[in-house]
Amino acid sequence: MGKKIFSGVQPTGNLHLGNYLGAIKNFVDLNNDPDNDCIFCVVDLHAITVKQDPKELKNNIRETVATFIASGIDPKKSIIFNQSGVAAHSEGAWILSCVARMGWLNRMTQFKEKAGKDKEKASVGLYSYPVLMAADILLYDATHVPVGDDQKQHLELCRDIAQKFNNDFDQDNFLQVPEPLIQKEFSRIMSLKDGSKKMSKSELSDLSRINLTDDRDAIENKIKKAKTDPLPMPSSVEELNERLEARNLLGIYSSLNNSTLQSTVDNFSGKNFSEFKNQLSDLLVKKIEPISLEIKKLLNDRPYLDKILLEGVEKANSIASKKIDRIKEILGF
Structure with missing residues (x-):
């Protein structure tokens, strides 16, 4: 039986070798396996957990789609879409934030790292980001999620949320509990200037x-x-x-x-x-x-990239909207 795979990439612009070897190259292999159903999401809602320039964000969304396609992901075989185009993601995130527990989120180490010393000034979105990630995955009944080391903890949280929802509302496996897909023989890609730091677009040089x-x-x-x-x-x-x-x-x-x-x-x-x-x-x-x-x-053909996104949003919406409607029924809305 084939896998249902969901994964997302933030549209931060200037994707680099670390993004390619850590995620996109693996996506291409998953896309090329005829047994897999793949959904690749440009997670623009996640991107706004820190302030973005609206014009840059729009360009970065297109650049991420162009990078997917240029790397070998076929939009005819896989769904490529941007998260903000499907309202069920935001609705699902709110509903699941009422299922998730504060203690679970307080254990998330990535928030502590990203918020730094002055976490009082971090956005609420940065704190609750893993709940939105859970909604992204659970709306599509994904069976497997490719994850790097920095996202393993978030996937565990997603699994906890799915199990709690199913238990709370007496639903047997209604929310599919996803499994992680860990790349074998993969080296984390570090800076060419400092082997102790991760390769990053935020590094000045x-x-x-x-x-x-x-x-x-x-x-x-x-x-x-x-x-x-x-x-x-x-x-x-x-x-x-x-x-x-x-x-x-x-x-x-x-x-x-x-x-x-x-x-x-x-x-x-x-x-x-x-x-x-x-x-x-x-x-x-x-x-x-x-x-x-x-x-x-591809970046010189914006209408083509926008068409890919529009078609992807329609396909994703047809799946996610049905799931959110069923969730609302279960809740009594």
Whole structure:
């Protein structure tokens, strides 16, 4: 039996290699499996938990759709839509926030990290964000959700909310309790300037990341300048625990090449870093440059991107609105 898969990406603009290897490359594989029903959501409601420039947000929504398609997600096989286009997400989030418990949300570590020291100034939306994420998933009876380390806790909360709703209203499996899909052999992608920090668009230096819109020259320049250490290429995976930048670059190579970290270390053991960097650059250009060119082409065709979103919203709405109507019946509305 096939999987029903739901996943979302925030439209923050400037998607980078970390987003691609951490999520989008996996989405493409899931989309290509004929047994799967996939829904990929541009989570624009999540994006406004921090203040956004309205014009930029509109452009970033389109850019995220362009990135999905350029990377190989077929809008004929999968539903691609933006969250704010389907009212059931907001309605579902309110209803489920009355099922979720404060104690559950207080345990969410991501809020503590994002809100920082002055959490009194954080938006209520940033705090209750995981409840909206639960609504996103549960409205589509998703059986599986691809998650990274930073979202595992949110999926656990989603499962708790589903089980509590089913128990409270004596509904046997009415809200499907989803399973996590964890990528095997995936290295978390870190900054090219600091192997202890996650690759991020918010880091000031553009040299810290490979953007999915970078051309060949930019990719080659960034890898040439990527931080390494003075030691020769490692001969064992254990060595990498102390060598964060080397671990990151070897992890990127392994993820792009669909190989294990062990086999990549074995392959380059004894060679010098410049030779490895040349091969890494070639691999990145081969994989990323076609995506970059296609993103730029698609961004010049706004009517096409808007049509994809409109069709996706209609398909998503036809599923989610039925679920929310049934939820309202169960509640007694």
